[in-house]
Amino acid sequence: MASSSPRTLLLLVLAVAVVVSDAQSQLSETFYDATCPQAASIVQQKVNAFVDADRGLAAALMRLHFHDCFVRGCDGSVLLNSTDTMLTEKEALLNKGSLRGFEQIDEIKMELECACPDNFTQLVARFARVGLDARDMVILSGGHSIGQVHCGAFFERLYNFQGLNITDPSMDPEFAAILKVQCPQTKPFGFMALDATNGTFDSAYYLDLLTNKGLLESDVALLSDPLGVEYAIRAVQDPMAFLNEFGWAMIKMGAIPALEPYGWRRHCAFVEPKY
Template sequence: MASASCLGLVVLVAMASAATAQLSSTFYDTSCPNALATIKAGVTAALNTETRMGASLVRLHFHDCFVDGCDGSVLLADTGSFIGEQGAAPNNNSIRGMNVIDNIKTQVEAVCKQTVSCADILAVAARDSVVALGGPTWTVLLGRRDSTTASKTNAENDLPPPTFDLQNLTTLFGNKQLSMT
């Protein structure tokens, strides 16, 4: 269980690091200087209500990043133009924390309207959850843009089912250019 958690954390950090084109840890320093503190306060409030939400936010971030990159697409509900990731078999009735991200987004919008992406809020919330629960910290690179679409098919093809063994997981992660080292 602990090794699976460590593997998930390593994957998240690796995926976030891989998408560094114009990302910066100081992205909101001038446009929304209170963004990170607002996100942290929202995470703290959520964890004070339910400690398990920390793991749920990390898992939600993984499910976002593993399907088409860390773009917030997992947060999108189905529309007339697409069927999103939430109803995909690996997500259906199993991902939690979207309401926490929605609440944090509302708080961030009150401080800085239309500035901070949901994708960045999710990335920071996952990190802040790990730290709040006694885990390590890392620098989150910011400046992601939110997706305007999502794909149930991609989620079903990309996310590992709970039946995968280590060999299947290693292959799947390798397909994403991730290794065990």
């Protein structure tokens, strides 16, 4: 049966291998369970079709997985395109023109992204784990109204969107040009203000999002869902309501129960001895 063939299993492993849980940089077989339960079957169907059309592809993909895992661990780094400043494994002398299967993996990933358009659902799942809902998440993200961000945190959007060596086309072009001056590719540790009115806690963050001037992928992802769009518009129209709701959401966040309570401490950095 196709679903249990070795080639299918191989590719499922390969697809799962490029999924890295952000918490501990550990691979996780259950990464998509909550956010894209159909992920495995999509990969399976696509791989079967590809291998049916080109029997040699199974071997190519198995080799690709081996090459990925033996350089810095199984992190999908073999799939990265080179940039002006970085030569990736794909272009290494022994791999160039020899490793193959990249286009097929890109196509499978694109199909996954279409089926489970992402970031928003994944963020919602992360907040749900601690008892916060999607609305809390949209409101609390307004915390990015103050503070700073390292340039490197949005370099991919600026210089290598989806590995294509382009700027994220959804970003306002004038804004992108300003960012490029303040955050040249050689300065990942430079800083940018998180929103246009950085010294003031207000709802300008949402106006930035609505005018395509969001910085982080997680910020931009908020507008991929109607709930985020509605809230952003409301926050801009009624900044006082946002301030009020942000306050309540912070209280809710502060009430997330501790998993292992350390209790009251005389000095915050030291746990009190138990007698």
